[in-house]
Amino acid sequence: HVQLVESGGGSVQGGGSLRLSCVVSGTLYNSYCMGWFRQAPGKRREGVAAIDSDSKSTYADSVKGRFTISKDNAKNTLYLQMNSLKPEDTAMYYCAADLIPRSWCVVTATGDYPDFGYWGQGTQVTVS
Numbered sequence: 001h002v003q004l005v006e007s008g009g010g011s012v013q014g015g016g017s018l019r020l021s022c023v024v025s026g027t028l029y030n031s032y033c034m035g036w037f038r039q040a041p042g043k044r045r046e047g048v049a050a051i052d053s054d055s056k057s058t059y060a061d062s063v064k065g066r067f068t069i070s071k072d073n074a075k076n077t078l079y080l081q082m083n084s085l086k087p088e089d090t091a092m093y094y095c096a097a098d099l100i101p102r103s104w105c106v107v108t109a110t111g112d113y114p115d116f117g118y119w120g121q122g123t124q125v126t127v128s
Helices: none
Strands: 003-007 008-011 018-026 033-039 046-051 055-057 067-072 077-082 093-096 123-127
Touching: 003 093, 018 033, 018 093, 018 123, 033 055, 033 067, 033 077, 046 067, 046 077, 055 067
Parallel strands: 008 123
Antiparallel strands: 003 018, 018 077, 033 046, 033 093, 046 055, 067 077, 093 123
């Protein structure tokens, strides 16, 4: 049984930074594709970043150069470092994981992503 628990959300002024964390349990963590996603009220859920089992990462254009996805295998934890935050980054942020082949473990420039089977409960990020 896979469980993901996010933390680190909050309220910040524009230009500020936050780091989100996602602790993963109950799975072969190192072999999973993992990602961060967000959903603002009235909008579709979009992919923010993904990282494959070889730690190759991809990003949506909307966050490229500002956000960094990483993972600490020893702690079974996924991170999202968010810098230069903008009001349009306000959303509920979710982490997700699944056994997705490396070639498919991507977030496209427009925020599309493959199907993930395991999701966390979300953490709210508000930028004013």
